[in-house]
Amino acid sequence: MTEADTCREFVTPKLVEAGWGNAPHAIGEQRSFTHGRIIVAGGKVRRGPQRRADYLLYYRRDVPLAVVEAKEASLPAETGVQQAREYAEMLGLKFAYATNGHRIIEIDYTAGTEREVDRYATPEELFSRLTAATHLPQAATPHLLEPFNLVSGKVPRYYQQIAIQRVIEAVLLGQKRILATLATGTGKTCVAFQICWKLWNSRWNRTGEYRRPKILFLADRNILVDDPMAKMFAPFGDARHKISAGDARQSRDMYFGIYQALATANADVFRQYRPDFFDLIIIDECHRGSSRDQSAWRAVLDYFSPAVQFGMTATPLREEARDSYDYFGNPVYTYSLRQGIEDGFLAPYRVHRVITTVDAAGWRPNKDELDRYGREVPDDEYETRDFERIVALRARTRAMARHLTDWLKGTDRFAKTIVFCVDQEHAAEMRQELVNLNSDLVRQYPNYVCRVTADEGDVGLAHLADFQDVDEPAPVILTTSQLLTTGVDAEMVKNVVLARVVGSRSEFKQIIGRGTRLKVDYGKEYFNIIDFTGTATQHFADPDFDGEPARIEDVVVDEDGVQVAVIAVEEDGEPLELQAEHRIADAGVALAGDDHVEPRKFYIDGGEVEVIGHLVYDLDANGKKLQVVKYTDYSGRALRTLYPTREALQSKWANPDTRAEVLRELSERGISFEELASSSEQPDADPFDLLCHLAWNAPLRTRRQRAEQARSKTQDLFAQYSDTAREILTLLLDRYIERGIIQFSALSELMKVQPFDRYGSPSEIAARHFGGVHAMREAVTRLQTAIYQ
Structure with a gap:
């Protein structure tokens, strides 16, 4: 049975039996949660593989609880444990399962256990374990379970969901100073909006009264508050208000302000509000000075000290950001620039x-x-x-x-x-x-x-x-x-x-x-x-x-x-x-x-x-250390890390099936044949020879020289076919001389364009002149092997 068969026949029925099928959103199958890193090579762009979970299990639409990694029935259930753990940790989940359809291994991070179980836990069981581990009061759970506002159509990404949940958990547990570190461009404003929306819509506030909270979104530039107020926070409608020296009204719920307007040279506008007026203050770009003891803007935060204060920054802990970390404490969640690029x-x-x-x-x-x-x-x-x-x-x-x-x-x-x-x-x-x-x-x-x-x-x-x-x-x-x-x-x-x-x-x-x-x-x-x-x-x-x-x-x-x-x-x-x-x-x-x-x-x-x-x-072959090298030097060194000898590369390169793997590995390391040919000023060199020359100083040969070699070594191949078939094989060699390597996977597409299309469709060419598709592919494979012998 394939993995898909295992999921359909065994895993899904057992999840439904455990109660996960009672809501339409509870079982998320084949959920991709990253986009795949963008790889740039030779000016061309492609995506790396996405991270995809076989199953994500949801307690509510926006509250995932567990990941399930399924393997085909013929493999041990333990085969999926490492991947289940990796995905659970990446997604911030406390529960994971690995299964082959018959056996189920449960990983429970709240208890620190990994054991075989006879069934999946129910949604209520997992949520109960989670709230007990986080010490979340029962009365606070409605605030955590409040749905996201998806009016804009933008569903928060996995790391945004983690940040939102972590911050709200900290709020509900009574933490007064909270910090999240998210790289620039990863959507801090979206995180702030959803936090405000969930708390506002579920009527959370510091005092436990039945009312909506008073929230202040604070920054140090107009552009940092005007744009979010007009766009991202638009669903708050008339509840929004921007504080200015001439307008310090107090009848709204969602306030926006900049330090300069709140603490002017002539008057401290912020003092027109009671110290306990706000329930939550969100400080955008909090590393920019408000948390420094000597900062004039610190007075605003000190005055509103009863409020829960949530700081957002893109700056990890270093000397220039130490004040922020001293004031807010360690971040409840960090998503780095490196991870954002890696996830795509x-x-x-x-x-x-x-x-x-x-x-x-x-x-x-x-x-x-x-x-x-x-x-x-x-x-x-x-x-x-x-x-x-x-x-x-x-x-x-x-x-x-x-x-x-x-x-x-x-x-x-x-x-x-x-x-x-x-x-x-x-x-x-x-x-x-x-x-x-x-x-x-x-x-x-x-x-x-x-x-x-x-x-x-x-x-x-x-x-x-x-x-x-x-x-x-x-x-x-x-x-x-x-x-x-x-x-x-x-x-x-x-x-x-x-x-x-x-x-x-x-x-x-x-x-x-x-x-x-x-x-x-x-x-x-x-x-x-x-x-x-x-x-x-x-x-x-x-x-x-x-x-x-x-x-x-x-x-x-x-x-x-x-x-x-x-x-x-x-x-x-x-x-x-x-x-x-x-x-x-x-x-x-x-x-x-x-x-x-x-x-x-x-x-x-x-x-x-x-x-x-x-x-x-460039980076080294492991993508870790920045080094000062020429592009050609970097490519040669990267190739040697993949293939220690020229013979090891040649054995894979000569075979069209394994050559695709070589090309993929080189592309993932940013190695482009077009750039190499340009950098080394060898536009006519065969890519294989160019790589060997850069890695092992092997002599260079042109594509024309290799094509002539292939003709002389495959005379018996040419002799066994008709004149038309020989013409087609000769055209393939000519195309190789003009454009480089012939990829086996692209053969059918190649046969659809000029000059091959005059001989008929790919299937007609194979049937009429080679004796069938298999025979034509075998002939082309022999031709490619001869090129690289």
Whole structure:
């Protein structure tokens, strides 16, 4: 019996017998809970395998309790134990079953047991065990079981469901400070909304009265509250209200506010509400300062201390986020950037490290050189962290803009792009350079390039709204400094450009989070980080970073922004290190932090800046450590880890059936034959020979040479068929010479197109000229084997 037969004949009837069939939603069969990692190879995108549970058992529509892993009846039930455990732990479930239809093994995480049982537990039994283990009072269960609001049609993903359940359990158990850590782009707002909805709709509140709770959604920017209030929280209808200095009404249930409006310089608006007014406060981006003891915004949280306070952040525990963890405690749930990419919910990214001459070697003024305003520039060696802070080099900005423009021309000129600059002035200069370099499109789309900073106000927000609209062609490029680092849900961002140093790990994650959202139906499946400052490679080199890129390239461009070189680096090479502290010029110009007013700068309008480097950073074969290697070196090393010898590879490659497995393994490691042929400048080489050359320095042979070899070795094969059959086999060899490897699985499709279609359909060709389908496949297999002998 197959696994499907086992499920149909034995597993499902026993689940129904245990009471799981009493509700239509109780048994979920073949439930996929991930999308499958997006794998980018050679510019082509495919999905990796999904995680799929044979059965998920639900107590209520939105409350899964157990996973069941079924194996075919001929296998021991123990075969499914490890997978059942893996899925249960991933899904946050406390119960799992492994079965072969006859024997049932129950895994109970609440009791720490794994034992064979004669039946499945009933829904009531499992839920009773769960509530007893979590010490959840019986009176609190209706709040936990309140259904999600699915009006929008978006069903929370598995990790969102876990986060929602964990937070609500903590609330119901009386925990006053709660934290959840979810990577940027994974839907923290959705989690917050469903928590609010379940508690609001089930009339939970701190005092146990029969009333709806008063909830405050708190952030530090208008964009972080306005967008959720208008969109995600729309089902709350007239219960919503945004607190402002002039409107502190108290008759609603779902409140929104920013710290700046609640705690103004002239009056503390928040004090118009009683300290115990709110039952629940949700703090979005809670790592951004409100939990620091010295923060002026901390007064808001301290004042409303009776409320349950739930903080959301994308920043794992590190020094820059320690205040949040000290205040809220350890997170009840964490979902990392790495996991989001692995599950296929977040877009993977490729990193291009672009190095200019002045960033590589530094910049020093000429003797007695004056800046734009006639001031003498202090004689010093200025480096990446100094540019646009102490000295503003217009030539450097121009080189960046030229390179970015050429990048877009070579890829997609309408790919949504955000350029993060040092300050608003730098963003203005970058916008101007990009406008002039893209004048052909600016004539047609006046807002092709826009600056969106605090100075633009409502005009900038209007540009941002158009940028976020997937159906609006312009703006395409936004230049900014700080405003767009968080809270901008722009699903079509395909390029994130770093024109400034980002030293903070949390800010860096927020910035790259602008591109992690997927929009597959619009062609957005991955994005690029174009790094002019070394920020990305510095953070990726940190062993604690939790989301590696698919690939990193270091590009060298000249003053026209044109790529001029690829710098070869040893496998153990190091990226350019950034100075840990801001340097101070001899003139005594102090460099302020990112959150302070920028210091006086020296403006240098002349000079030339070129791009001089393009390095390739890749992961090792296990996808763990970021290394500095050329793409060809990486491919050769990855191949040797899969196949220790050339003979081991050849034995699998020569057979069309096993070759598909080789191709899959190479693709999963990001190895593309098109990219290899381009990188090694060997467009006519056979893929097998190219791989062997890179891995073992074997001699290269062209596809034509291998085809001629195959003809000479298969003369007996050609002789046994008619003239027409020989013509078809010769055409197959010609197609191999033109396009490369012939895949056995694609033979029937190949026979449907020119020039093969003139001989008839695939079945007609097989019957008339080869003596049947099996005989034709055998002939083609022999031909392919001869190619690789």
